[in-house]
Structure formats: structure tokens, C-alpha cells
Amino acid sequence: MIALPGLLSALAGTALVLAVQLLLLPVLDARRTLWRVLLLGAAVILAWRYMAWRFTDTLAPLGFTVDAFASWSFAILEAGTVVSSTIAFAILTRVRDRSREADANLAWWGAAAPPPRVDVYIATYNEEESVLERTLVGAKLIRHPATRVFVLDDGRRDWLADLCARHGVGYLRRPDNAHAKAGNLNHALSERLAASDAPDFVAILDADFVPHPHFVGRALALFHDPAVGLVQTPQHFFNPDPVQHNLGISTAYPDEQRHFFDNVEPARDAWGIAVCCGTSSMVRVSALEAIGGFPTQSVTEDFLLSLKLAENGLSTVYLNEPLTEGLAPEGLKEYIVQRGRWCLGMMEIVRKVYNPLARNGLPLRHRLSIVDSLLYWTTTFPFRMAGLVFPLLYWWLGVTVVDATVHDVLVYYLPYYLLTIAVLNWISRGLFIPVVNDVAQLLAAWPIMRATASGLLTKGPHRFSVTAKGGDRTRTVVQWPMMRPFLVLFALTVGGLVATLNSDFLFNNAAAAGDGMVVVLFWTIYNLFVLLVAIAACIERPREDRPMRQEARAVTIAGLSGAQPGWLVDLGVAGAQVSGPSGFAAGEPARLDLPTIGSVEAVVDAPTGDGVRLRLEPTPSQREAIIALLHTADAAPGTGRGDLVQMARELARALSS
Known part of the structure; x- marks a missing residue:
């Protein structure tokens, strides 16, 4: 002792x-x-x-x-x-914040010139309709005037072509799946470059990422510098990842990627080594043409894209603003598959393309970036x-x-x-x-x-x-x-x-x-x-497809016995929970008056201890309005900082249950 x-x-x-x-x-x-x-x-x-x-x-x-x-x-x-x-x-x-730079250059092309043409490419392979619907609703609300939205369907699904037609967005498919996502993007780019309204810039979204209205305008502002080839924005998630959800700590512990996007990327940007992370990014078309399109030598074409641009004297910069929000992997298998793919892609880059110790055109700081990763x-x-x-x-x-x-x-x-x-x-x-x-x-x-x-x-x-992404998440599954x-x-x-x-x-x-x-x-x-x-x-708990960002709102709910005021404490496309009203019976028809959306038909799912839970039956336009309300606010969803005391309390509850 x-x-x-x-x-x-x-x-x-x-x-x-x-x-x-x-x-x-x-x-x-x-x-x-x-x-x-x-x-x-x-x-x-x-x-x-x-x-x-x-x-x-x-x-x-x-x-x-x-x-x-x-x-x-x-x-x-x-x-x-x-x-x-x-x-x-x-x-x-070091750390860099480019928000003021974006503020100062929102219309850098000048009042006399037409705004740059921007294509938004939504790459998809096997996602469900409910996942894609959110993204399409958000994409339609993008405010940049010269924007065209295209869904790039590597699953060749006729129902998706019909969905795109209903939403008034473009639909592109190709005969094969060569080079996966990078090949899909290259096919779309080649098709669009032959059109009379060929884009000047291309914004990339995964099928499960909903853009906010200012996504294109804010990202486009940083292209005032002709040396900028790509702008990356953060990836925030409207649902808890599997670690947060399974341990019950989503309100006290941020998602696993939050540190990278809130701290590492701003620091990398300060050193000139910010990297493309795929979705929620925008790239200059002339830069893509200079490097021969989206690179296909790695399964992580995003990181490799930044390196290719750097070798050609073009920079990747980072705008740390919540301009999109996406669906985190909902199951442990998907969570692990995603990270394994990221690692595999990095190893492919080192082995086949940019060995940091080999002779190539990469600047020293980018070689150190590869060594770091x-x-x-x-x-x-x-x-x-x-x-x-x-x-x-x-x-x-x-x-x-x-x-x-x-x-x-x-x-x-x-x-x-x-x-x-x-x-x-x-x-x-x-x-x-x-x-x-x-x-x-x-x-x-x-x-x-x-x-x-x-x-x-x-x-x-x-x-x-x-x-x-998507699928039935209503059962407890032990992995x-x-x-x-x-x-x-x-x-x-x-x-x-x-x-x-x-x-x-x-x-x-x-x-x-x-x-x-x-x-x-x-x-x-x-x-x-x-x-x-x-x-x-490893015990996956049931989860509902509802965003973490919920705000209490004053609403009115009407049933067989009349209307009552209440507070909306939980809202999804198909359901809601209201605190305050009483006397409602399961199966009773009802109407929920939502601010800015109107009166939504509903059925009482069950009374709760302090209110009522509803199954909503919105019209198509109301459904879109609910999606927009939930997913396109100019704020980051989820938890942005850790709370050790609350996390310990929630973790103890999860371990004892």
C-alpha cells in the first residue's frame, strides 16, 4: 500500500x-x-x-x-x-467557421447574371418509399431558383419512377450497377451534361437525407472562390443511432458521428484538409470534369474525391451549418456494415491510389491527412x-x-x-x-x-x-x-x-x-x-419512425364529445400524442388541428395517463406538410452535447430493465 x-x-x-x-x-x-x-x-x-x-x-x-x-x-x-x-x-x-463568409457571398454571381444552375442528385439503391418520400419533400422546398432534382435509381424500380412523377422531380436509371454509387453519379452527370440546361454545380444527397430549404443557397455561397471544388456540410440525424437507442441515452449522449462533424471537420478545414463525406455536399461540375468524374477506385468515393481535387489544385471546404438531416442506421448490423465499408474504402485508397509515402501529386498536408485516417x-x-x-x-x-x-x-x-x-x-x-x-x-x-x-x-x-434503411423496427431483437x-x-x-x-x-x-x-x-x-x-x-429495442426533434405546440383535438385544447408532445407522419385532453376512448374518430397544417383526420389509438395517442390519417398535402414541419427546420436535430449525469441515470435504467 x-x-x-x-x-x-x-x-x-x-x-x-x-x-x-x-x-x-x-x-x-x-x-x-x-x-x-x-x-x-x-x-x-x-x-x-x-x-x-x-x-x-x-x-x-x-x-x-x-x-x-x-x-x-x-x-x-x-x-x-x-x-x-x-x-x-x-x-x-485550429478551427474555422465559414458562416460569415457564406453570409457575405450569397449572390456572388451578381445581380445581372443568372444564378448558377444546380442539380440535386439523390442516389438510391434499395430504400423504401417512406424513406425516399421525406427526401423528395425536402428537395422540393429548396429555395435556390435554378435547381433541378433528380432521383438516381440503381434499383430500377417502376414504383419509384411513379413516385418521382407525382412529386414533379426527375428520374434517372441505368442498365447496370457498375462502380456502385460513384458509377450511378457518373451516369447521371453524363446524361445531364448533354442537356441544354446542364448544371454548373451538383449537390449530392443520400436517399435518406432531407435537405433544408437553404441547403443549396448556403453551400453555393462558398463557391465564390474559384479554387473551391467542393463544399461539405454536416450530417445530422433525426433518429438515435443504435448505441444511443439500445442503451436509452439518446437525450444525454450525441450520435457517434457528431464529434467528427462538429469538431474534426472544422479543424481539418482550418488546415485545408477538409474531406468530402458523400451526402450533404456540393461539387463544382468543371472540377469534376477536370478529374474525370466521381472516382471509382474505392468504395468510399467521397474521401477519394477530395484527394483527387487536391491533386488538381482544388480545395474542399466545410460549412458547419445544419442544412440537411438524415436517418442514422437503425440496427446494429447496419451500423457495423457502414463503418466496415468506410474502413475498407480508406484501405483501398492507401493501397491502390494514394499511398502517403509514394510519389504522387498530393500536397504534404493531404498526405498527413491520409496518415491520420x-x-x-x-x-x-x-x-x-x-x-x-x-x-x-x-x-x-x-x-x-x-x-x-x-x-x-x-x-x-x-x-x-x-x-x-x-x-x-x-x-x-x-x-x-x-x-x-x-x-x-x-x-x-x-x-x-x-x-x-x-x-x-x-x-x-x-x-x-x-x-x-427502413424496415420493421417494432420488435425487440437480440443480436x-x-x-x-x-x-x-x-x-x-x-x-x-x-x-x-x-x-x-x-x-x-x-x-x-x-x-x-x-x-x-x-x-x-x-x-x-x-x-x-x-x-x-446488442439488445435492439423497438423504435418508432419519429424524429428526435420535438417541440411542444398548443393544439386542439376534437372528438365525439367536443373539442379540447392540449399540447402536442409527439408527432409523426402516422401518429401523434397530445397531453391534456381526457375522456377519449380507443377507436373513437377525432380531428387534430395542427398550426400551419390544418385539421387532420385521426382515430384514437389509446388514452394515456395525461392525454391521448392518435393514429393520423392525413391527406397527401397534409402528409407533405407534416414531413416538412418535422424535417426541414433550420436547426440541428438530436442531442448536440453530452450530459454525464443524465447519461449515467439513463444507462443505469437500461442495464436494470
């Missing part, structure tokens, strides 16, 4: 970090480069101080032993993550898996992976870890919450590791799956194939603890093990919490 004077000295660094977190960070402006450099720089210094200690004091002597192999391989994995975070932190030291995919996920597996070597085989005293852990690791979490949460408004962040990465770790190996080590072509590895690891961890703590090992070897056993015990307890949450995340 540590004596009190030793404990106090060991905690001195931690006390300083806590003082910075509690006293300085709340009053510092996270947008200022100076504070970012100082705080992120301090985190990097502590990280490398920690790694120096790891390699000099905590590893087994080199040799052909299990201890040496385990301790050195884990330390090398950990060092890889520190290299990755060092580059990432360097990028985060490559390290993220190749180090983060293997390290997360190793963090669960390596403690088992101690409990089952007596192998010490980290030979450290508690005193040294408090001196070297704790200040580094706490400052890193504090600074990242200061920058991101609370998006980095231990355990939950680990779970989000662990769920996709094995598929990502497999995609990394496949993309880097094999020539391809590589098969991939399109992220499915046993995904849960099973976590159940096995949990059982092995608990079994190792029980077997060891109930054997002579603890008593006969405690002196020899020293503090190393205490360190691995705390590590193991943390892993048990992570595994419990990962297991809970």
Missing part, C-alpha cells in the same frame, strides 16, 4: 489537472487557437511522458517468453494509438480489443502485461488520462464519456479489423454491403452473433477473477505480484462495466 505522504505526492499531477478542468476550462474560449495549442499540447506531452514510462519501467525483459510477447505487443499497440492521437490533436489545435482505423480498434483480452492472460496464465506500481500509475497514467478526457470534452461540449465511447468502438472492432486486413493485403475488388463474443469475454473475465481470488495464487503470489495485481484488478473491473454495456447494446 502507498503511505499517505507518497499518495499525496503521487496525486499532485492529478490535482493540477482537476484544477485546470474545474477552474480554467469553464472560462476559456474553446475556439481560440492559443488555448487549444496549450491544452492539447499539454495532453500530448503527458501522453508521451506516459509512453516513455511504459517502455522503460513496465515491460518484461525482451526474450522468447510469453510475458515479453504480451507486454511488448500491448505497449506497441498503445504507442500506435498515442501516435494517432498526437496527429489528431495537432489537427484540432489510416492510423485511426488501424490502431484504435485493435487496441480496444486488446484492452479486453490482455488482462485475461494474467488471471488465467499468470502473465503480467503491465508491471507497474499503483504509485507510478497515479503519477504517469492518471494525469494523462484525465487531462485528455477533460480537454476533448472542453472542445466537444462533453462528447467523450468513458465506457460508452469504448462500447461504440468495440461493437465494430472485429469487422473493422477484418476490413483493414482485407483492404491493405488483398488487391480486390472487394465486396461490400449497402447500409439498409446474438454480435453479443456472443462479449458474453464469452465477460464469462472468462469473471471466471478468471473467481478462480484466482479463490485459489492459493492470491495469497502465495501477492508479494511477488506486488502492485501489478492491483493495477490489473482495476483494469479488469473497468472491463466488466464495458462488457456489460456492450452486451446491453
Whole structure:
């Protein structure tokens, strides 16, 4: 055990970090480069101080032993993550906001010139009508006057052609599916370039992304600079992703991509290395012609598009405004498939197109951008898996992976870890919450590791799956194939603890093990919490197809006994919930008077404790108006910042239910 004077000295660094977190960070402006450099720089210094200690004091002597192999391989994995975070932190030291630039250049082409022609391409393959309907309603409300909307149907569905005709938008299909989405976009572009109203710019939307009315106008404003080839805007989601939903934390913990779009892309833009992310982007047609169209050498044609533009002297810039909103993957399978595809595409780029160490026309900063992304995919996920597996070597085989005293852990690791979490949460408004962040990465770790190996080590072509959207989400589904590895690891961890703590090992070897056993015990307890949450995340709860952004509105509901006022607390295209009215019976016909929409026919689904739940029967025009009300407001849907206290409360409820 540590004596009190030793404990106090060991905690001195931690006390300083806590003082910075509690006293300085709340009053510092996270947008200022100076504070970012100082705080992120301090985190990097502590990280490398920690790694120096790891390699000099905590590893087994080199040799052909299990201890040496385990301790050195884990330390090398950990060092890889520190290299990755060092580059990432360097990028985060600057940030750029282009909203004022967009304000100043909304009509840069001049009053005497016609506005640029913009095509909006909605790429689709197998999405349902309800998914596409939202996007079409939003696209029809785009306010730029010279805009044409086209649905690019790689599923060759006649019903979709009819849907487009009803909504008055263009419909294009091609005879094959060569090169997937990139091929679909190239086919549409070639068709449209031959037309008399050929576009000057092309905006890209996935089938499940609804544009807000100002999407085209705001993005177009940044093309006042002729060197800009592409403008990317953020991707926000009107439904919780599977981790948020399955753990019941959607009101306290943002979606997994929020950090990238709110913090990483603005920082990349400040360094001139913002990247295209596919949907919610706009590209200059002359730039596409200069590089031969949308690139097809990778399944992530978006990132590759930015690199191709950079090689030709054209920049990608980022406008951090909520100009679209989309449907996050609703199931764990889709969530994991999507991330595996992103990783595979990055590996294809490195192997086949832009090796950052090879001779090509990429500027240095874009090479570093590729290295940053490559390290993220190749180090983060293997390290997360190793963090669960390596403690088992101690409990089952007596192998010490980290030979450290508690005193040294408090001196070297704790200040580094706490400052890193504090600074990242200061920058991101609370998006980095231990355990939950680990779970989000662990769920996709094995598929990502497999995609990394496949993309880097094999020539391809590589098969991939399109992220499915829609479908029946009304049942509880246990994803046993995904849960099973976590159940096995949990059982092995608990079994190792029980077997060891109930054997002579603890008593006969405690002196020899020293503090190393205490360190691995705390590590193991943390892993048990992570595994419990990962297991809970594999239970997919029923969900309704309704947006997270809901505002209480005063409404009137009329039934057989007359009209009553109430508050609309939940609204979807097919249903609503009203608080306040009473006396309604299930099956009773009703009318709901919605502001700006009118009187909507309804049937009482069921009375609730404080009101009534309705099944709506809107007319086609009312249905469109409801979609527009729910999905085209100039604001970001969902949760934009983390709330640790609320998240802990909701997570405890999810684990106990």
C-alpha cells in the first residue's frame, strides 16, 4: 500500500489537472487557437511522458517468453494509438467557421447574371418509399431558383419512377450497377451534361437525407472562390443511432458521428484538409470534369474525391451549418456494415491510389491527412480489443502485461488520462464519456479489423454491403452473433477473477505480484462495466419512425364529445400524442388541428395517463406538410452535447430493465 505522504505526492499531477478542468476550462474560449495549442499540447506531452514510462519501467525483459510477447505487443499497440492521437490533436489545435463568409457571398454571381444552375442528385439503391418520400419533400422546398432534382435509381424500380412523377422531380436509371454509387453519379452527370440546361454545380444527397430549404443557397455561397471544388456540410440525424437507442441515452449522449462533424471537420478545414463525406455536399461540375468524374477506385468515393481535387489544385471546404438531416442506421448490423465499408474504402485508397509515402501529386498536408485516417482505423480498434483480452492472460496464465506500481500509475497514467478526457470534452461540449465511447468502438472492432486486413493485403475488388434503411423496427431483437463474443469475454473475465481470488495464487503470489495485481484488478473491473454495456447494446429495442426533434405546440383535438385544447408532445407522419385532453376512448374518430397544417383526420389509438395517442390519417398535402414541419427546420436535430449525469441515470435504467 502507498503511505499517505507518497499518495499525496503521487496525486499532485492529478490535482493540477482537476484544477485546470474545474477552474480554467469553464472560462476559456474553446475556439481560440492559443488555448487549444496549450491544452492539447499539454495532453500530448503527458501522453508521451506516459509512453516513455511504459517502455522503460513496465515491460518484461525482451526474450522468447510469453510475458515479453504480451507486454511488448500491448505497449506497441498503445504507442500506435498515442501516435494517432498526437496527429489528431495537432489537427484540432485550429478551427474555422465559414458562416460569415457564406453570409457575405450569397449572390456572388451578381445581380445581372443568372444564378448558377444546380442539380440535386439523390442516389438510391434499395430504400423504401417512406424513406425516399421525406427526401423528395425536402428537395422540393429548396429555395435556390435554378435547381433541378433528380432521383438516381440503381434499383430500377417502376414504383419509384411513379413516385418521382407525382412529386414533379426527375428520374434517372441505368442498365447496370457498375462502380456502385460513384458509377450511378457518373451516369447521371453524363446524361445531364448533354442537356441544354446542364448544371454548373451538383449537390449530392443520400436517399435518406432531407435537405433544408437553404441547403443549396448556403453551400453555393462558398463557391465564390474559384479554387473551391467542393463544399461539405454536416450530417445530422433525426433518429438515435443504435448505441444511443439500445442503451436509452439518446437525450444525454450525441450520435457517434457528431464529434467528427462538429469538431474534426472544422479543424481539418482550418488546415485545408477538409474531406468530402458523400451526402450533404456540393461539387463544382468543371472540377469534376477536370478529374474525370466521381472516382471509382474505392468504395468510399467521397474521401477519394477530395484527394483527387487536391491533386488538381482544388480545395474542399466545410460549412458547419445544419442544412440537411438524415436517418442514422437503425440496427446494429447496419451500423457495423457502414463503418466496415468506410474502413475498407480508406484501405483501398492507401493501397491502390494514394499511398502517403509514394510519389504522387498530393500536397504534404493531404498526405498527413491520409496518415491520420489510416492510423485511426488501424490502431484504435485493435487496441480496444486488446484492452479486453490482455488482462485475461494474467488471471488465467499468470502473465503480467503491465508491471507497474499503483504509485507510478497515479503519477504517469492518471494525469494523462484525465487531462485528455477533460480537454476533448472542453472542445466537444462533453462528447467523450468513458465506457460508452469504448462500447461504440468495440461493437465494430472485429469487422473493422477484418476490413483493414482485407483492404491493405488483398488487391480486390472487394465486396461490400449497402447500409439498409427502413424496415420493421417494432420488435425487440437480440443480436446474438454480435453479443456472443462479449458474453464469452465477460464469462472468462469473471471466471478468471473467481478462480484466482479463490485459489492459493492470491495469497502465495501477492508479494511477488506486488502492485501489478492491483493495477490489473482495476483494469479488469473497468472491463466488466464495458462488457456489460456492450452486451446491453446488442439488445435492439423497438423504435418508432419519429424524429428526435420535438417541440411542444398548443393544439386542439376534437372528438365525439367536443373539442379540447392540449399540447402536442409527439408527432409523426402516422401518429401523434397530445397531453391534456381526457375522456377519449380507443377507436373513437377525432380531428387534430395542427398550426400551419390544418385539421387532420385521426382515430384514437389509446388514452394515456395525461392525454391521448392518435393514429393520423392525413391527406397527401397534409402528409407533405407534416414531413416538412418535422424535417426541414433550420436547426440541428438530436442531442448536440453530452450530459454525464443524465447519461449515467439513463444507462443505469437500461442495464436494470
